[in-house]
Amino acid sequence: MTFKPEYTYDADNKIWSGPQPIYLFAADLSVGEIIYHEMRRHPKLIAQISPTENTILTREELHLNSVRVASYMRQLGLVQTDIVGIIGRNTTHMCAVVYGCFFNGIAFHSLNISYEQENIEKLFNITKPRLIFCDGDEYDKVKSATATWNVRIVTMRNHQSGAISIEEILKTPIEPNFEPVRLEQGNDQTLAILCSSGTTGLPKAVTIPNSSQYYNYYTKLTTDDVQFTQSTLDWASGLITTILSGVYSTTRIIVDTPFDPAYFLRIVEKYKITWVVQTPSHLAMITNCSEFPAANLQSIQCYLYGGGGCSIQVQHCMRNQLGRNCLHLGYGCTEAGSVAVNWNFDEKPNSCGRLTHGIKVKILDEQGEVLGPNQMGEICANNGQYWAGYYNNPEESRNIRDADLWFHTGDLGYIDDDGFLFIVERKKDMLKYQNIMYYPHEIEEVINQMPGVSEVCVFGVWNQLCGDEAAAAVVKKHGADITAEDVEKYVKEHISATYKHLHGGAMIMDELQHSANGKTNRIATKAYFLKIKGIKE
Numbered sequence: 001m002t003f004k005p006e007y008t009y010d011a012d013n014k015i016w017s018g019p020q021p022i023y024l025f026a027a028d029l030s031v032g033e034i035i036y037h038e039m040r041r042h043p044k045l046i047a048q049i050s051p052t053e054n055t056i057l058t059r060e061e062l063h064l065n066s067v068r069v070a071s072y073m074r075q076l077g078l079v080q081t082d083i084v085g086i087i088g089r090n091t092t093h094m095c096a097v098v099y100g101c102f103f104n105g106i107a108f109h110s111l112n113i114s115y116e117q118e119n120i121e122k123l124f125n126i127t128k129p130r131l132i133f134c135d136g137d138e139y140d141k142v143k144s145a146t147a148t149w150n151v152r153i154v155t156m157r158n159h160q161s162g163a164i165s166i167e168e169i170l171k172t173p174i175e176p177n178f179e180p181v182r183l184e185q186g187n188d189q190t191l192a193i194l195c196s197s198g199t200t201g202l203p204k205a206v207t208i209p210n211s212s213q214y215y216n217y218y219t220k221l222t223t224d225d226v227q228f229t230q231s232t233l234d235w236a237s238g239l240i241t242t243i244l245s246g247v248y249s250t251t252r253i254i255v256d257t258p259f260d261p262a263y264f265l266r267i268v269e270k271y272k273i274t275w276v277v278q279t280p281s282h283l284a285m286i287t288n289c290s291e292f293p294a295a296n297l298q299s300i301q302c303y304l305y306g307g308g309g310c311s312i313q314v315q316h317c318m319r320n321q322l323g324r325n326c327l328h329l330g331y332g333c334t335e336a337g338s339v340a341v342n343w344n345f346d347e348k349p350n351s352c353g354r355l356t357h358g359i360k361v362k363i364l365d366e367q368g369e370v371l372g373p374n375q376m377g378e379i380c381a382n383n384g385q386y387w388a389g390y391y392n393n394p395e396e397s398r399n400i401r402d403a404d405l406w407f408h409t410g411d412l413g414y415i416d417d418d419g420f421l422f423i424v425e426r427k428k429d430m431l432k433y434q435n436i437m438y439y440p441h442e443i444e445e446v447i448n449q450m451p452g453v454s455e456v457c458v459f460g461v462w463n464q465l466c467g468d469e470a471a472a473a474v475v476k477k478h479g480a481d482i483t484a485e486d487v488e489k490y491v492k493e494h495i496s497a498t499y500k501h502l503h504g505g506a507m508i509m510d511e512l513q514h515s516a517n518g519k520t521n522r523i524a525t526k527a528y529f530l531k532i533k534g535i536k537e
């Protein structure tokens with residue numbers, strides 16, 4: 001798949017624009033209405049396969065389950081202003097819960113299973129869900145976290161005493177002449193509430209509008225496609241995959257186990273997966289897997305990845321194994337959605353590509369002045385969509401989206417003369433050593449070129465005399481023999497600026513610390529580094 005989406009550049013205002021939005025369905029239809037009717041068009045097609053739970057559902061079966069979940073919510077008296085909570089893995093009946101919410105016009109607030117009870121309490125206290133679906137594994141902490149308000153808890157698997165099982169819900173009688181609801185607020189109504197990345201503190205509750213932007217960019221999907229993502233429903237990639245499977249009648253492969261690169265390679269070949277969404281850390285883990293050189297990935301037609309940095313060596317390694325130009329780096333954020341996708345990796349490696357439909361971007365310097373092509377500054381995006389903001393958090397909502405409806409992403413980058421976006425660094429990741437500014441990625445790019453390196457994370461270790469001393473956590477490639485001293489020496493030999501040398505040291509790790517969505521977590525990796533080294537900042 002090689003093409004260059006159209007874009008325009010307003011030189012007077014220094015604003016780039018992607019192509020005009022595509023509308024495949026009537027503009028007034030909700031996501032729930034579209035999925036409800038599309039699932040009925042192909043009742044006998046396979047909708048979902050779970051190799052870890054050994055289950056298969058046709059679209060007819062999934063549709064029936066979804067309607068039963070929706071009917072249960074209606075029997076409880078839930079209305080469109082209510083919230084449903086979700087905290088669970090990609091298990092067999094989780095998709096029915098999501099579609100049931102869509103059919104009723106009820107937003108769900110989804111949290112990651114790794115959250116501790118304290119965070120669950122704080123986050124669910126924002127939205128006060130009346131009904132929560134979770135795994136039995138998380139039942140006790142969810143029950144304790146929500147003990148102060150009236151909530152029903154349904155378990156999806158490993159059922160616990162006191163909980164309602166999903167199997168009970170799936171026995172709910174369907175009301176006569178069941179139809180999906182019309183949205184009281186139209187497509188400005190909140191579809192779902194996800195979590196921000198949370199690498200700089202407690203995640204915020206990000207509202208997602210009932211917008212066509214979540215399915216209109218992937219029009220090449222057909223009933224022949226087989227989709228896979230490791231992401232659960234608390235991340236945009238998990239939500240989008242769930243929506244796309246319903247809209248385009250694809251087959252979806254789900255797993256309820258932690259990511260295993262060898263297992264991923266096996267299910268790609270077994271189920272002939274065509275469409276993949278992963279994080280850069282997953283990509284690095286796959287290429288570092290002993291089974292990777294012999295893996296058959298020829299079924300993959302679209303391999304999308306994004307959400308963090310990835311070495312060009314790892315990207316080329318995957319590109320060569322795929323054998324075709326189907327490796328696509330995407331860029332976006334939970335708040336603004338998809339901003340850019342690179343459909344031209346062979347021509348523009350490491351670029352996030354051109355802007356997606358309906359997106360506008362401008363680049364600002366530190367004084368708020370607009371910059372032109374090839375000038376680095378903060379990336380600001382405008383998707384032209386209504387956004388309700390962070391749930392019950394107007395102050396933080398104003399901090400990220402200004403009065404002119406531009407999202408200030410906090411990412412530094414530039415757009416080149418061909419309209420391709422390049423991400424350079426997170427604005428908040430800037431470090432200073434002896435009052436000289438530098439960014440971790442500048443050192444990471446060098447270490448990634450070192451033979452034997454699979455992944456690297458650079459961060460600052462505070463020294464009261466010098467400032468942020470650069471330090472590196474490194475994961476070796478399978479079978480490589482390198483030491484921390486080798487890494488420090490390599491940086492000295494390949495970076496002339498001494499303020500970028502690894503004055504804080506280096507460490508070889510089995511794996512980097514990751515956020516719940518699989519992104520490399522710089523803060524957690526640094527904390528682990530300091531703990532092992534016995535350093536107190």
